[in-house]
Amino acid sequence: MQKDTGSGGTSTSSGPTSRFRRRKSSNEDKSPALVLDLRLSSLMEENVHPEDDKAHGSHLLVNDHNKRAHEDRHLPGFRLLNWHFFFTAMLFVYGRILSQRLVNTVTTDKFLYKLVGRFIKYHMVTCYFLYIAGFMWFILTLKKKMYKYQFGQYAWTHMILIVVFTQSSFTGANIFEGIFWFLLPASLIVINDIAAYIFGFFFGKTPLIKLSPKKTWEGFIGASVTTMISALCGLLLGVAMLLANLLGRFQWLTCPRKDLSTGWLHCDPGPLFKPEYFTLPEWFPGWFPWREISILPVQWHALGLGLFASIIAPFGGFFASGFKRAFKIKDFGDSIPGHGGITDRMDCQMVMAVFAYIYHQSFVIPQSLSIEMIMDQILMNLTYEEQRALYMKLGQIIMERQFGES
Amino acid sequence: MNMMQKQHSPPLPSTPTNRIRQRRRAKSLEVLPDPSKLNGGNLPVHDQNKYRSMWIRTHSSLWMLGGVILILYLGHLYICAMVVVIQILMASELFHLRRRVHEDKQLPGFWLINWYFFFTAMLYVYGRILSQHLVNTVTSDQFFYRLVNSLIKYHMVICYFLYTAGMVWFILTLKKKMYKYQFGQYAWTHMILIVVFTQSSFTVANIFEGIFWFVLPAFLIATNDVAAYFFGFFFGRTPLIKLSPKKTWEGFIGGSIATVVSAFLLANILGQFQWLTCPRKDLSTGWLNCDPGPLFKPEYYCFPIWLPEWIPWKGVSVLPVQWHALCLGLFASIIAPFGGFFASGLKRAFKIKDFGDSIPGHGGFTDRMDCQMVMAIFAYIYFQSFVLPQTNSVEMILDQIVRNLSFEEQERLYMMLENDPWGLWIVIKLEKNSAGRYDG
Numbered sequence: 001m002q003k004d005t006g007s008g009g010t011s012t013s014s015g016p017t018s019r020f021r022r023r024k025s026s027n028e029d030k031s032p033a034l035v036l037d038l039r040l041s042s043l044m045e046e047n048v049h050p051e052d053d054k055a056h057g058s059h060l061l062v063n064d065h066n067k068r069a070h071e072d073r074h075l076p077g078f079r080l081l082n083w084h085f086f087f088t089a090m091l092f093v094y095g096r097i098l099s100q101r102l103v104n105t106v107t108t109d110k111f112l113y114k115l116v117g118r119f120i121k122y123h124m125v126t127c128y129f130l131y132i133a134g135f136m137w138f139i140l141t142l143k144k145k146m147y148k149y150q151f152g153q154y155a156w157t158h159m160i161l162i163v164v165f166t167q168s169s170f171t172g173a174n175i176f177e178g179i180f181w182f183l184l185p186a187s188l189i190v191i192n193d194i195a196a197y198i199f200g201f202f203f204g205k206t207p208l209i210k211l212s213p214k215k216t217w218e219g220f221i222g223a224s225v226t227t228m229i230s231a232l233c234g235l236l237l238g239v240a241m242l243l244a245n246l247l248g249r250f251q252w253l254t255c256p257r258k259d260l261s262t263g264w265l266h267c268d269p270g271p272l273f274k275p276e277y278f279t280l281p282e283w284f285p286g287w288f289p290w291r292e293i294s295i296l297p298v299q300w301h302a303l304g305l306g307l308f309a310s311i312i313a314p315f316g317g318f319f320a321s322g323f324k325r326a327f328k329i330k331d332f333g334d335s336i337p338g339h340g341g342i343t344d345r346m347d348c349q350m351v352m353a354v355f356a357y358i359y360h361q362s363f364v365i366p367q368s369l370s371i372e373m374i375m376d377q378i379l380m381n382l383t384y385e386e387q388r389a390l391y392m393k394l395g396q397i398i399m400e401r402q403f404g405e406s
Numbered sequence: 407m408n409m410m411q412k413q414h415s416p417p418l419p420s421t422p423t424n425r426i427r428q429r430r431r432a433k434s435l436e437v438l439p440d441p442s443k444l445n446g447g448n449l450p451v452h453d454q455n456k457y458r459s460m461w462i463r464t465h466s467s468l469w470m471l472g473g474v475i476l477i478l479y480l481g482h483l484y485i486c487a488m489v490v491v492i493q494i495l496m497a498s499e500l501f502h503l504r505r506r507v508h509e510d511k512q513l514p515g516f517w518l519i520n521w522y523f524f525f526t527a528m529l530y531v532y533g534r535i536l537s538q539h540l541v542n543t544v545t546s547d548q549f550f551y552r553l554v555n556s557l558i559k560y561h562m563v564i565c566y567f568l569y570t571a572g573m574v575w576f577i578l579t580l581k582k583k584m585y586k587y588q589f590g591q592y593a594w595t596h597m598i599l600i601v602v603f604t605q606s607s608f609t610v611a612n613i614f615e616g617i618f619w620f621v622l623p624a625f626l627i628a629t630n631d632v633a634a635y636f637f638g639f640f641f642g643r644t645p646l647i648k649l650s651p652k653k654t655w656e657g658f659i660g661g662s663i664a665t666v667v668s669a670f671l672l673a674n675i676l677g678q679f680q681w682l683t684c685p686r687k688d689l690s691t692g693w694l695n696c697d698p699g700p701l702f703k704p705e706y707y708c709f710p711i712w713l714p715e716w717i718p719w720k721g722v723s724v725l726p727v728q729w730h731a732l733c734l735g736l737f738a739s740i741i742a743p744f745g746g747f748f749a750s751g752l753k754r755a756f757k758i759k760d761f762g763d764s765i766p767g768h769g770g771f772t773d774r775m776d777c778q779m780v781m782a783i784f785a786y787i788y789f790q791s792f793v794l795p796q797t798n799s800v801e802m803i804l805d806q807i808v809r810n811l812s813f814e815e816q817e818r819l820y821m822m823l824e825n826d827p828w829g830l831w832i833v834i835k836l837e838k839n840s841a842g843r844y845d846g
Binding site: 121122124125128132135136139142144147148150151155158159162210211312315318319322323325326327351354355358359361362363371374375377378386387389390391393394395397398401 | 559560562563566570573574577580582585586588589593596597600648649741744747748751752754755756783784787788790791792800803804806807808811813815816817818819820822823824
């Protein structure tokens with residue numbers, strides 16, 4: 001992952017990226033988020049240096065390279081600090097999200113179970129002390145005359161890690177709730193991009209925003225409509241939203257995974273993925289072949305996601321464009337020929353991933369949380385004494401409320 | 407932000423509002439003359455002026471101590487209000503730091519975005535921490551209960567949309583040729599808000615677990631400052647770190663020992679008061695009575711028999727919480743000062759003398775709060791990991807029931823539990839199965 005900045009040329013790094021491309025094609029459903037983490041975090045080593053005020057050189061990148069290579073030589077081990085923070089963040093974020101599933105995976109082995117249980121209990125403290133160790137290390141390596149550079153790097157590292165890990169942890173959490181909740185938002189963004197491009201290509205006239213001169217209002221609106229239609233009915237257009245109907249019927253994509261195994265999944269997909277039948281009203285013309293349509297309730301949720309993907313997610317793209325303009329770089333990297341780096345492809349996806357997670361947590365889970373599921377939890381997880389205790393406490397709460405009302 | 411005169415002669419905290427606002431200042435630098443004002447380093451110099459300023463500072467710090475005790479007496483909500491006020495002042499100091507007047511003239515209303523994000527962050531952070539307390543406060547009124555419950559349910563979404571709206575607003579206000587400045591401000595705003603709100607939300611969470619868990623860490627930091635100063639004053643010889651040339655190893659070690667010892671003793675004293683040790687479960691302001699828990703019940707240790715006869719005490723009673731206080735003291739003396747070093751380094755990096763100047767003679771609030779911030783975070787994490795009894799599954803499931811089910815559903819669940827739960831449940835499941843499963 002070391003980028004050789006000593007080569008004061010343009011922003012190229014060929015070696016590590018081909019490695020990443022190979023890893024990405026290995027098709028595990030858990031790793032894409034992780035690999036993208038690593039690639040995005042190599043932004044830390046990118047040429048963008050926000051503190052560079054002396055932008056008078058002809059080629060900013062060359063100045064950056066030379067200057068930073070010079071500084072890096074005075075600060076050996078400074079890069080190591082960045083990676084220390086990276087791994088601490090990874091431990092913290094994935095530990096939180098995957099802890100329950102880790103426990104479920106090792107329930108068979110008693111020793112491992114105890115070990116894992118203890119690790120989870122002290123997870124927060126462990127991560128905190130790792131962070132503090134990094135913090136102290138940073139302070140002890142502060143060198144006179146390099147303060148500004150070092151603090152700038154520190155802040156930059158934090159911002160990157162926060163941006164990268166928020167969205168990737170949310171993506172990971174979504175994946176474990178059911179691959180559907182990862183695939184659907186991602187496909188919606190892709191459809192939005194493609195449709196915007198096509199509409200802009202054929203009908204584009206009025207420019208949309210100064211930041212991205214190639215985008216047009218026609219493209220924007222056409223893409224929004226396409227995305228929403230695709231999300232809702234997935235009939236003829238919206239290929240990926242046909243998926244919303246088709247996908248819903250594949251258990252592999254809709255079942256949540258409760259542990260870290262990799263085998264097949266069988267589950268009762270829940271009320272969201274059971275088709276409901278709506279008979280069309282009589283005033284529909286006679287030649288219409290179908291008398292009733294089946295809609296999975298999840299398609300209404302897909303509609304909400306589609307709305308967001310078409311209207312708000314593009315702002316992630318505008319943000320990235322503005323950012324590139326601010327620091328006068330053309331692309332974040334160049335791993336993907338013709339498209340720039342991975343960050344260029346992922347800028348809208350990041351915004352969408354966060355929204356998909358929050359949407360799922362707020363609107364999908366509570367809907368499916370019914371008496372049945374809670375009873376399931378009570379009967380599976382609590383011992384008889386605990387059930388009695390729950391019963392007493394619940395009774396108390398209900399009685400207090402009735403007393404308060406009267 | 408208040409631009410108050412920075413006075414280099416004996417600083418006089420003038421008005422009562424000043425005094426109350428300055429309540430969080432480390433008492434050490436109130437009481438003792440600032441070395442930078444002494445002519446020639448750390449050596450005590452006999453000078454009328456210095457002793458006069460020392461007396462004035464003692465005077466004002468006594469006033470501050472009184473203010474602190476008053477607010478502690480008033481209770482949890484007032485302390486939280488004070489934390490919020492200090493937070494606002496800190497944030498405004500820090501926002502102001504990176505602003506450049508010339509650019510700001512071309513971007514009217516840009517500073518509004520900062521405060522917009524500030525209030526979104528406040529809603530998010532305090533909403534999370536105080537949601538349970540809020541629910542407990544309105545259990546009596548059905549309408550409010552429903553309202554509060556749905557607000558809490560959709561709290562994350564609401565805050566997310568507020569944040570997204572802010573981001574969209576930011577993008578729409580981007581102006582050509584000002585991109586770099588605007589993005590820099592955006593990043594700076596985020597860093598400030600994260601730093602300020604993490605520690606203040608943890609502080610507030612600690613306050614509601616018992617004022618003890620707020621007073622003890624804060625006091626330990628102040629004690630460390632005072633003790634380190636004294637030891638450095640009298641014995642200081644070898645400098646500690648290049649960042650802060652006034653600190654010495656003697657001060658550091660002496661301060662550590664003093665802090666740990668005083669942590670042990672202070673925990674004993676503070677642990678006797680129910681007002682300080684009882685957690686508050688809702689947002690009321692009245693008196694608290696509770697069973698303080700096993701941590702605050704004294705345990706008696708007898709001295710070993712080989713101790714000489716003339717020692718009057720046969721044993722010592724120790725509150726178990728004092729051992730926790732030892733750990734807090736250790737952290738406060740060894741690691742928390744790094745918060746101070748960080749702030750010093752930051753000031754050197756950006757070539758500023760102080761973060762602000764609301765407090766005459768001492769700079770701004772951030773200068774006073776730098777070590778406190780690191781300590782607050784540690785105190786919260788320590789408390790959650792080692793002190794708080796683990797939330798058992800009963801509580802979690804009860805939480806889910808109360809939050810997600812309507813009143814009728816809760817009562818139905820109650821009745822199901824009342825009778826033979828297993829039997830009834832199996833019957834229901836069998837009925838569902840036979841009614842036709844989805845087979846995809």
